[in-house]
Amino acid sequence: MMGTSGLILTLGEAAGTAAAQLADAPGGLTARLIPLMALLCMFCGFALAMAPRENEKGVKLTALVISTLVFLISLVVAFSFDWTRPGAVQMLVEGNWVPTLGVKFSMGVDSISLWLILLTTFLMPLTILGSFGDLTGKLAGRAREFYLWLLVLEGALIAVFAAQDLILFFIGFEMTLVPLFFLIGIFGGAQRRVAAVKFFIFTLAGSVFTFAAVIYVAYFQMTRTGNWTFDIGAITKAAGAMSASEQNWVLLGLFIGFAVKVPLFPVHIWLPLAHTEAPTSGSVILAGVLLKLGTYGLLRFALPMAPEAVLEHADLIGVFAVVGIIYAALICWVQTDIKKLIAYSSVSHLGFCVLGLFALNQEGIGGSVIYMINHGLSTGALFLCVGMIYTRYHTRQMDDLSGLGKRLPVWSTFMVFFCFASVGLPGLNGFVGEFLTILGAFSSTRALGIMFAAFASLGLILGAIYILYMLGKVVMGPVKEPEKYAGKVSDLNFRECFVLTPLAVACLVLGLYPTPMLKSFEEPIDGILSTYKQIETKQAETAGEGKGGGVSMRRAERQEVSP
Numbered sequence: 001m002m003g004t005s006g007l008i009l010t011l012g013e014a015a016g017t018a019a020a021q022l023a024d025a026p027g028g029l030t031a032r033l034i035p036l037m038a039l040l041c042m043f044c045g046f047a048l049a050m051a052p053r054e055n056e057k058g059v060k061l062t063a064l065v066i067s068t069l070v071f072l073i074s075l076v077v078a079f080s081f082d083w084t085r086p087g088a089v090q091m092l093v094e095g096n097w098v099p100t101l102g103v104k105f106s107m108g109v110d111s112i113s114l115w116l117i118l119l120t121t122f123l124m125p126l127t128i129l130g131s132f133g134d135l136t137g138k139l140a141g142r143a144r145e146f147y148l149w150l151l152v153l154e155g156a157l158i159a160v161f162a163a164q165d166l167i168l169f170f171i172g173f174e175m176t177l178v179p180l181f182f183l184i185g186i187f188g189g190a191q192r193r194v195a196a197v198k199f200f201i202f203t204l205a206g207s208v209f210t211f212a213a214v215i216y217v218a219y220f221q222m223t224r225t226g227n228w229t230f231d232i233g234a235i236t237k238a239a240g241a242m243s244a245s246e247q248n249w250v251l252l253g254l255f256i257g258f259a260v261k262v263p264l265f266p267v268h269i270w271l272p273l274a275h276t277e278a279p280t281s282g283s284v285i286l287a288g289v290l291l292k293l294g295t296y297g298l299l300r301f302a303l304p305m306a307p308e309a310v311l312e313h314a315d316l317i318g319v320f321a322v323v324g325i326i327y328a329a330l331i332c333w334v335q336t337d338i339k340k341l342i343a344y345s346s347v348s349h350l351g352f353c354v355l356g357l358f359a360l361n362q363e364g365i366g367g368s369v370i371y372m373i374n375h376g377l378s379t380g381a382l383f384l385c386v387g388m389i390y391t392r393y394h395t396r397q398m399d400d401l402s403g404l405g406k407r408l409p410v411w412s413t414f415m416v417f418f419c420f421a422s423v424g425l426p427g428l429n430g431f432v433g434e435f436l437t438i439l440g441a442f443s444s445t446r447a448l449g450i451m452f453a454a455f456a457s458l459g460l461i462l463g464a465i466y467i468l469y470m471l472g473k474v475v476m477g478p479v480k481e482p483e484k485y486a487g488k489v490s491d492l493n494f495r496e497c498f499v500l501t502p503l504a505v506a507c508l509v510l511g512l513y514p515t516p517m518l519k520s521f522e523e524p525i526d527g528i529l530s531t532y533k534q535i536e537t538k539q540a541e542t543a544g545e546g547k548g549g550g551v552s553m554r555r556a557e558r559q560e561v562s563p
Contacts, residue, residue: 030080031091034107034162037070037077037121041155045148056143060132063147067125067154074121078114086111087523089164089233097165102229106164111520112299112369113161116292119376120157122506123288124150130384130499131281133391134187146187150281153179157289161296166214166230170207173297176290177203180282188277195277202260202270210257210297213250217305220246232300239305240531247309254302255317261294264354265324268347275343280387283339287346288380292372295353299365299528303357307531314358314447321358322452325351325459332466338396339386341470342379345422348459349375355456356437359448360532364440366521371433373517374510378421378430381503385415388496392489393482398473402480410492412475414500419471421507423464428511432518434460446532 044066051059081090092108109117128150156179159172177200185196214235221238222228229235242250260267271291275283303310328347335341349371356368388411389404390396405412417428424430438460442453481487492500510517 030077031093033073033077034091034109035093037073038155038158040066040070041151041158045151045155048144048148048151051144053144059143059147063151064125064128066151067128070154071121071125074118078118081109081114083520086520087527092164102227103167104165104231105168106231107162108164109162110524112524115373115517116161116296117158119373120154120161120289123284123376123380124154126499126502127281127284129495130387132495134279134281145182149179149182153285160293164232166218166232166235169232170211170214173293174207176293180286180290183282184274184278187279187282191273192277195273198270199274202267206257206260206267209253213253214301217250236304240307244308247306251302251306251309251313254297254306258294258297258302261297262291262350262354263294263347264351265320265327265347268324271347272340272343276337276340280383283383284380287383288376291346291350292376295350295357295368295372298354298357304528304531307535310358311446311532311535314360317358318355318441318448318452321351321355322455324348325456326462329459329462329466336398338398338470338474339383341466342382342386345463346379348463349379351459352434352437352456355452356440359440359444360446360529361440361444362522362525362529363436363443365525365528366518367433367436367440369521370514370517371437374429374433377503377506378418381418381500382422384499385411385418388492393485395482398470400482401474402477405475406479407481408491410497414504415475416471417504418507419467421511423467424460429507431511432514
């Protein structure tokens with residue numbers, strides 16, 4: 001029988017094989033660490049499936065060691081990154097994959113993608129450590145499958161954020177569906193199968209439209225150069241030459257797929273059930289990272305590939321974002337399940353991310369990106385807190401729980417802290433993103449304006465109300481526990497405190513000193529906004545000519561933008 005040490009040794013040999021295959025790739029040694037992280041997660045994840053079923057402790061420890069190692073590697077990448085050039089794609093590793101179609105295995109990072117990779121690798125070991133007590137009852141003995149899918153999901157997420165080839169991006173984008181489908185469908189709650197199928201169908205259906213849009217842009221580029229390529233930079237540059245009508249269709253396809261992934265109102269209906277039925281680990285990664293694929297896709301593809309269409313329809317998209325913010329906040333008021341309340345709050349919070357993106361200015365987009373990271377930290381921590389209380393009382397109903405501040409003071413302290421971070425208390429991380437996205441909407445001269453900012457601000461007030469109401473019901477008041485567990489549960493143990501403390505520290509640091517992160521976003525955001533400045537300059541020149549030559553502004557807007 002294979003022991004823990006033997007299992008780790010086997011996984012190390014698999015990782016060594018992957019490293020050897022990367023040794024001949026172009027670029028420096030540090031650059032090869034980026035694909036190595038993704039391959040390490042996937043190879044080691046599948047290797048776990050060969051471990052003896054009874055060696056559950058060894059599987060858990062091995063998964064924790066691998067995820068921690070990947071986090072340490074990501075820190076090496078971060079320290080090797082040239083932060084004086086945050087907008088440039090660095091540590092690029094390229095290799096031909098399907099040469100006849102111009103498909104490459106191409107990975108690299110700029111500051112935005114690197115921060116999202118760091119968020120992924122930071123959350124995963126904490127999530128795995130926090131899940132050590134979750135596999136009980138009928139799920140006992142299924143640790144191999146559970147940690148297999150968690151590690152594969154981490155590898156797919158890293159591949160998505162680092163991909164510099166559209167096909168590689170889309171493969172990673174779709175691959176994230178499979179692990180979460182099994183995590184929800186096997187390890188979820190009573191309605192786990194319905195939730196898993198609903199999640200899979202919604203996101204897969206949306207991805208079809210996104211794939212059609214990116215294939216069209218690649219085809220458009222091919223008609224201009226005569227050669228197929230799926231390099232994201234080359235295709236983005238060529239997309240600027242599309243007509244306004246073509247950009248409208250491309251934006252529609254991209255928006256449908258990424259809006260489902262966000263999820264944005266009204267295609268959000270798959271999320272609450274998926275969150276509620278998912279195991280705690282699945283909810284943490286779903287809220288913490290997976291939902292960011294939608295906003296990341298809008299930032300990476302929709303904004304730079306269809307700028308004229310974005311300028312024309314940004315206000316409409318802003319309406320969807322604001323409606324989602326307020327609508328989801330109102331739904332939170334009537335929730336009695338703590339986990340479902342936090343799930344709906346994610347719909348509201350991600351609306352701020354979308355609103356900031358389509359403000360089309362530095363404040364809004366920068367606020368949106370930092371909101372992605374901050375939401376991943378605070379909401380992921382909230383799901384961990386809810387999971388910890390569920391393992392003790394086997395209920396998440398507010399009517400069954402009250403006065404836990406007296407019974408579980410340590411848990412209550414963390415819960416209050418992360419709730420305040422979630423609603424944007426000044427000094428904590430949530431405030432930074434909310435303030436900047438609203439400021440971006442308020443000061444937007446291209447698309448949004450004061451009314452969008454005003455209605456979004458209403459969402460902040462509603463959010464504070466439902467969170468404080470929940471805290472008042474669960475943490476404050478007279479002690480109320482399910483009769484079966486009354487007086488029998490204990491407060492958080494050392495392992496659980498160890499899981500939550502790094503998240504609390506990160507929320508505090510980013511709330512008090514977000515400047516370095518915001519500074520690192522400026523250059524890549526300026527690169528996106530430069531396209532919009534060129535369009536506005538061209539339209540102004542064309543409008544000036546129209547006054548003398550009878551060419552209308554509307555007609556000028558429909559003219560092609562030169563590459």
